[in-house]
Amino acid sequence: MSFCSFSKESLKSSSTVIDNKFIATYLPEASGEAVKCYVYGLFVCQDTDDDVSFDKFCKDVNLDAAAVSDCFKFWEELGVVNVLSEDPFIVKYLPVEASKPKKYSAEKYGEFNKALQVLIPERMITTNEYSAYFSLMEENGLKPEALLMIVKYCVDLKGGAIGCRYVLKVAGDFIARGVTTTSKIEKELSDYSLKTGEFSTLMNYVIPGKKPQIEDLKLFEKWNKQLLYDIDTIIFIAKTAKIKNVEKLDKEIDILYASKKFSEKEIADYYKSKAATAELAYSINRALSVYVEVIDPVIENYVTPWLNMGYDGETLLFLASYCFRKNRRSLADLNDVIERLYKKGLITLAAIAEYLKSVSADDGFIKKLLDAAGLIRKPTEWDRQNLKTWRSWNFSDDMIFEACKIAVGKLNPMAYVNSVLSGWKADGIFSVEKISRFGTKKTNDQAVKTRTYTKEEFTKLIDDIDDIEF
Secondary structure, eight states, X not given: OOSOOXXXXXXXXXXXXXXXXXXXXXXXXXXXXXHHHHHHHHHHHHOTTSOOOHHHHHHHHTOOHHHHHXXXXXXXXXXXXEEEEXXXXXXXXXXXXXXXOOOOOTTTTHHHHHHHHHHSTTSOOOHHHHHHHHHHHHHHTOOHHHHHHHHXXXXXXXXXXXXXXXXXHHHHHHHHTTOOXXXXXXXXXXXXXXXXXXXXXXXXXXXXXXXXXHHHHHHHHIXXXXXXXXXXXXXXXXXXXXXXXXXXXXXXXXXXXXXXXXXXXXXHHHHHHHHHHHHHHHHXXXXXXXXXXXXXXXXXXXXXXXXXXXXXXXXXXXXXXXXXXXXXXXXXXXXXXXXXXXXXXXXXXXXXXXXXXXXXXXXXHHHHHHHHTTOOSXXXXXXXXXXXXXXXXXXXXXXXXXXXXXXXXXXXXXXXXXXXXXXHHHHTOOSHHHHHHTTTTSOHHHHSOOOOOOHHXXXXXXXXXXXXXX
């Protein structure tokens, strides 16, 4: 008790405040006895010094215990008090709201209330729960017997201590789908019962000992009716993928459906291929000396696209080894090599081997050309492109070699070779004999035959560029 308080005389001479919202909204609904109990209860709430028992309260308001109990239960239905306990009888006053819950006739739902309590024997149903069920039925045109069928279904799933929220959620699902009549609900629940029996085998594998929930049965209906997987195939998927979770099984079935895998053989081949792809991804990483904690992104972003391009495992491992030896030791580097090869139409291991063999042979020839031009360095990709271009001009290797000999001592020998060959091409010189005959070997300056152009001719050339196809 606080160190200071009002005396009983002061308390009796003060005021008990009644909220105007109570007077305007709730009082018109109440009987005189109910109002008397509510107002006297407010007064008792303020008397913190005096412990007013339930019996004393009944004596003070001149009503028997049953009448007082009914009055406070009436106010509980309207949401202004909570009856915390009936033995002993304890009431807590709540804030008064501007709107009140709709009050329903006790006689109208009397039989429903009795049947509901029988269905949920392991706990007492509160007045607020009854009100929630009444509101659900009134607002959605749901018959009491229809709601009782839903409650029984929920009890069969969850047990005799089923909570109000779960029942309301299940009933809400029926209502959302337009299943509100007794006959429709009976048919729906009959179908659920059949599915539960069929579904139990799967549930025993996925979650042993767990009863199917309504959410689980909805998923099963999706797999079975919408995606057209029968129960044996669904069980096969769960066992093959080693799935012990309904939500994960749903995602896996969605993936298989998107991949157009329907029969057990197709699904088995899919998982076999998936396992082989995962092993290939690990092998490629090992060949590159790359470590990844999760392999799935490697499969999704690299290995699967490579396989879809037409590359097989043997070829990919060969290219991974090639990248490792060339110090390009990342998946991005390997991807760059594969994309370059793909653009060249090089997909099979044999085709790539022939290409590398030709590159190696060309590099040997390019080294001779560099030596002839007085350059001491290794062949580069630019050199390879030059050689490819010169050959496309119909020059033999002997002609190219002669041009490199002429370029010795120039500031940029290989660029000069381009000029020499371009001049020969313009003059129609494509053999070594013609080089000697026309005397283009005498001096380096004579090797490049040029033509002078007037200003007007250059202007016309520029104007005509758009009409030229390179």
